[in-house]
Amino acid sequence: MTPDATPRSGMGSKVRQGLRVLRGAAIALVLGSLASAAGAAEPADPWPELARDIFNGRDLQDGASLIAIEMPSRAEDAAIVPVTLRTTLPAGDARTVKTITLVIDQNPAPVAATFQVGAGVTMISTRVRVDSYTNVHAVAELSDGRLYASAAFVKASGGCSAPAAKNAEEAKASLGQMRFRQFAKPGDGPVSGPREAQIMIRHPNNSGLQRDQVTLLYVPAFFVRELRVWQGDELVLAMDGGISISEDPNIRFTYLPNGATHFRAEAIDTDGHVFKGEWPVAAAF
Numbered sequence: 001m002t003p004d005a006t007p008r009s010g011m012g013s014k015v016r017q018g019l020r021v022l023r024g025a026a027i028a029l030v031l032g033s034l035a036s037a038a039g040a041a042e043p044a045d046p047w048p049e050l051a052r053d054i055f056n057g058r059d060l061q062d063g064a065s066l067i068a069i070e071m072p073s074r075a076e077d078a079a080i081v082p083v084t085l086r087t088t089l090p091a092g093d094a095r096t097v098k099t100i101t102l103v104i105d106q107n108p109a110p111v112a113a114t115f116q117v118g119a120g121v122t123m124i125s126t127r128v129r130v131d132s133y134t135n136v137h138a139v140a141e142l143s144d145g146r147l148y149a150s151a152a153f154v155k156a157s158g159g160c161s162a163p164a165a166k167n168a169e170e171a172k173a174s175l176g177q178m179r180f181r182q183f184a185k186p187g188d189g190p191v192s193g194p195r196e197a198q199i200m201i202r203h204p205n206n207s208g209l210q211r212d213q214v215t216l217l218y219v220p221a222f223f224v225r226e227l228r229v230w231q232g233d234e235l236v237l238a239m240d241g242g243i244s245i246s247e248d249p250n251i252r253f254t255y256l257p258n259g260a261t262h263f264r265a266e267a268i269d270t271d272g273h274v275f276k277g278e279w280p281v282a283a284a285f
Contacts, residue, residue, distance in 0.1 A: 045105075045135075046105050046106065046110070047105050047135060047137065047151075050103060050105060050110055051137075051139075051149070054101065054103065054110075054111060054139075055101075055139065055147060058147055059146075059147065060139060060147045060148070060149040061146060061147065061148050061149070062148070062149070062150075063138075063139070063140055063147075063148025063149050063150045064150045065088070066087060066088060066089065066140060066148045066150070067085065067086070067087050067088075067100065067138050067139075067140045067148060067149075067150050068085070068086045068087075068088075068138075068150060069083065069084075069085060069136060069137075069138050069150055069151070069152040070083070070084040070085075070086070070152075071083045071084075071136060071152050071154050072154070073153065073154065073155060074154075074155040074156070075130060075154060075155065075156035075159075077159075077162075078129065078130050078131070078156035078157055078158050078159030078162060079129050079158075079159045079162035079246060079247070080127045080129075080159075080246045080247070081127060081128050081129070081130050081154065081156055081159065081246075082125065082126075082127055083102070083125070083126060083127070083128055083136070084123065084124070084125040085100055085102065085115075085123070085124045085125075085138050086122060086123050087100070087122050087123075087140055088122070095142045095143045095144050096142065096143045097117055097121075097122075097140050097141070097142060097143075098116065098117070098141045098142065098143055099114055099115060099116050099117065099140070099141045100114070100115045100117065100124065100138060100139070100140050100141075101113075101114045101115075101138070101139045101141075102114075102115075102128070102136070102137075102138055103136065103137040103138075103139065104128060104129075104130060104131075104134055104136050104244050105134045105135045105136065105137065106131060106132045106133070106134035106135075107129070107130065107131045107132075107134070107160060107243075107244050108131060108160060108207075108209065108243070109242050109243050109244060110244075111242055111244075112128050112241070112242055112244035112245060113126070113239050113240065113241045113242060113244075113245055114239070114240045115237060115238065115239050116235070116237070116238040116239075117237060117253075118231075118234060118235050118236040118237060118255065119234075119236075119255065119256045119258070120194050120195075120254055120255045120256030121236065121237055121253050121254055121255055122194070122254050123196075123252075123253060123254045124237070124251065124252070124253045125251070125252040125253070126245065126246075126249070126250060126251050126252070127245070127246040127249075127250055128159075128244050128245060128246055129159035129160045129162070129207060129243070129244050129245075129246055130154055130156035130157075130159045130160075130244075131156075131157065131158065131159055131160040131161070132156070132157045132158075133153075133154070133155050133156070133157065134153070134154060134156075135151050135152070135153050135154075136151065136152050136153070136154055137149055137150070137151050138150055138151075160207045160209045160210075160243065160244070161207070161209040161210055161211070162210065163210055163211070163213060164204050164206065164210060164219075164247055165247055166204065166247075168204075168212075171202075171203075171204040174202040175202060175203060175204075175273070176201065176202060176203065176267070176269075176273060176275035177201070177202040177275075178199065178200065178201050178202075178265060178267070178275060178276075178277035179199070179200040180197065180198070180199050180200075180263060180265065180277060180279045181197060181198045181199075181200075182195065182196075182197050182263075182281070182282040183195065183196040183197065183198070193256075194254050194255070194256060195254065195255060195256070195257055196252060196253065196254050196255075197229075197252070197253060197255060197263070198250065198251065198252040198253075199227070199229060199250075199251050199265055199277075200248065200249070200250045200251075201224060201227070201248065201249045201250075201267055201275065202248055203223070203224050203247070203248060203249060203267075203269060204222060204223075204247055204248075205222070205223040205224060205243070205245055205246065205247050205248070205249060206219045206220065206221055206222040206223060206243075207221060207223070207243040207244075208220060208221030208222075208243060209243075221243055221270065222269065222270055222271060223241065223242070223243055223245065223269060223270055224241055224245065224249050224267050224268070224269050225240065225241055225242075225268060225269060225270050226238075226239070226240060226241070226266075226267065226268040227239040227241065227249070227251070227265065227266075227267045228265065228266050228267075229253075229263065229264075229265045230263065230264050230265070231255065231257070231258055231260045231263055231281075232258060232259075232260025232261070232262065233260075234258055234260070236253070236255045236263075237251070237253050237255070239251065257281070260281060261280060261281055262278055262279065262280055262281060263278070263279050263280075263281065264276070264277065264278040264279075265277045265278075
């Protein structure tokens, strides 16, 4: 045996032991990373607690056949995600839909809006901010007081903190401007049949989570909190909104004509500004 044979053997044993320790540590690190990733991919479901808080513990029944949510499964722009809500009551059902609440579960302020609906409002379409991968719930309250919920899943992130499309001066100059569109044409059917209309409001609808691109300070929340639309003296649609409604709120809806000659709308934002508009009913009606 050479004089340095034993030391080399001892060193080799320590190296092999060290390698085993490193391999073990590496495996543990990988497993830990995988576990963390799995945990990040499956966060705790906030819906049960949200449902209790928003609806005061009332029972929510399966509403998949009564209220539908149409949204892209993967959003192109998380700051302006289109969403359409449609309600369908069974033939012969004498009940009516009173309100629809739209909840984006993982958003910082989950209740995007609550809509009070009038005669013939079976569809509401708007645009929302989505902050992270999330379930979206729509809950319809019927005239008998029962609640029905349905859900959809959306892949999007960063919508609530995305910078505004317009700068502050541009937004200020057009603040509160309203446009109203009616979509019926002479060949669309009887005058008493369903029609569609759309109201658009110029407003930054700041979420409070966006940063000024110059100062890097957070821009205070500033959004349309109430919107009411009347056909004559009859309320067609009302919205109590939150920070999840996108910049320049845009609401499209169905309704039943009631013979009125004018539509009018009123919106109120979080700073107390009141915006009003009035438009004649289109000649096709």
